[in-house]
Amino acid sequence: xxxxxxxxxxxxxxxxxxxxxxxxxxxxxxxxxxxxxxxxxxxxxxxxxxxxxxxxxxxxxxxxxxxxxxxxxxxxxxxxxxxxxxxxxxxxxxxxxxxxxxxxxxxxxxxxxxxxxxxxxxxxxxxxxxxxxxxxxxxxxxxxxxxxxxxxxxxxxxxxxxxxxxxxxxxxxxxxxxxxxxxxxxxxxxx
Amino acid sequence: xxxxxxxxxxxxxxxxxxxxxxxxxxxxxxxxxxxxxxxxxxxxxxxxxxxxxxxxxxxxxxxxxxxxxxxxxxxxxxxxxxxxxxxxxxxxx
Numbered sequence: 001x002x003x004x005x006x007x008x009x010x011x012x013x014x015x016x017x018x019x020x021x022x023x024x025x026x027x028x029x030x031x032x033x034x035x036x037x038x039x040x041x042x043x044x045x046x047x048x049x050x051x052x053x054x055x056x057x058x059x060x061x062x063x064x065x066x067x068x069x070x071x072x073x074x075x076x077x078x079x080x081x082x083x084x085x086x087x088x089x090x091x092x093x094x095x096x097x098x099x100x101x102x103x104x105x106x107x108x109x110x111x112x113x114x115x116x117x118x119x120x121x122x123x124x125x126x127x128x129x130x131x132x133x134x135x136x137x138x139x140x141x142x143x144x145x146x147x148x149x150x151x152x153x154x155x156x157x158x159x160x161x162x163x164x165x166x167x168x169x170x171x172x173x174x175x176x177x178x179x180x181x182x183x184x185x186x187x188x189x190x191x
Numbered sequence: 192x193x194x195x196x197x198x199x200x201x202x203x204x205x206x207x208x209x210x211x212x213x214x215x216x217x218x219x220x221x222x223x224x225x226x227x228x229x230x231x232x233x234x235x236x237x238x239x240x241x242x243x244x245x246x247x248x249x250x251x252x253x254x255x256x257x258x259x260x261x262x263x264x265x266x267x268x269x270x271x272x273x274x275x276x277x278x279x280x281x282x283x284x
Contacts, residue, residue, distance in 0.1 A: 013252060013254060013255065017255070018255070018258070021258045021259060024258075024259065025258045025259060025261070025262045026262070028259070028262040028263055028266060029262050029265060029266060032262070032266030032269065033269065035266075036266060036269050036273060039270065040273045040276070043277065044279075061211070061215065065208065065211065068207045068208065068211070068237075069204065071204075071207075072200060072201070072203070072204040072207075072245075075200045075245050076192070076197070076200065078192075079192025079200070080192065083192055171245070171246075175241050175242070175245045175246045176246075179238045179241055179242065182237045182238050183234055183238070185214075185234075186233075186234050190214060190215070190218045190226075190230050
């Protein structure tokens with residue numbers, strides 16, 4: 001007697017990708033809460049526009065170009081890793097790290113200028129929000145740089161071949177950090 | 192990564208750069224209310240360009256959309272809920 005068994009291929013997403021998206025989902029309320037609080041407080045108050053005029057717009061604009069460009073370079077790194085061209089992947093990962101460091105360097109210079117002019121987190125509600133939002137974002141940039149640096153080391157040593165998907169996951173995180181800045185820039189510097 | 196994919200990645204990057212310039216131009220040229228409308232519309236477009244193309248959302252399954260959109264919906268509900276309290280009860284800066 002023979003029995004016929006039927007097997008089904010259940011389509012599933014890779015665990016790493018789902019896990020990364022879960023993590024990003026937890027980040028959305030984190031940044032969302034502070035952005036919403038900023039928006040409603042600013043709409044209900046006066047004097048915030050004047051305070052924002054003390055920010056260094058030019059540095060923020062350059063940082064916007066830097067971060068958007070780094071999003072492009074990490075996509076290129078992922079593409080190169082998929083092609084198993086690890087030298088090219090390493091180059092683009094390294095460029096992403098350099099751009100991230102450039103962003104932090106510019107931000108540090110901006111902070112130092114503002115602090116030297118007496119604008120501290122305690123200088124008013126606008127400044128409290130400004131340092132909280134950009135500081136939280138900056139910490140995420142630091143984390144992204146560390147992740148990309150680890151991948152760069154793996155790519156240069158040739159050990160990335162077994163973990164190509166990690167470049168995609170790191171990219172997802174890096175793009176999320178980029179999207180947060182896409183909203184921080186107009187909220188702080190253009191509004 | 193095919194040449195077409197590389198070209199698309201670069202095209203998206205050009206668009207992002209151009210949209211930043213549009214935002215900055217709007218803040219200089221347009222009256223405040225119109226400028227803010229355009230600036231935040233452009234910000235949403237930029238975020239969608241990054242999410243759909245660089246984060247590959249346009250190729251993802253419904254489960255990924257659900258994971259991303261549910262917390263976003265909560266944030267929007269939070270914004271709508273908080274809005275009247277603060278906007279109609281002005282506070283000091």
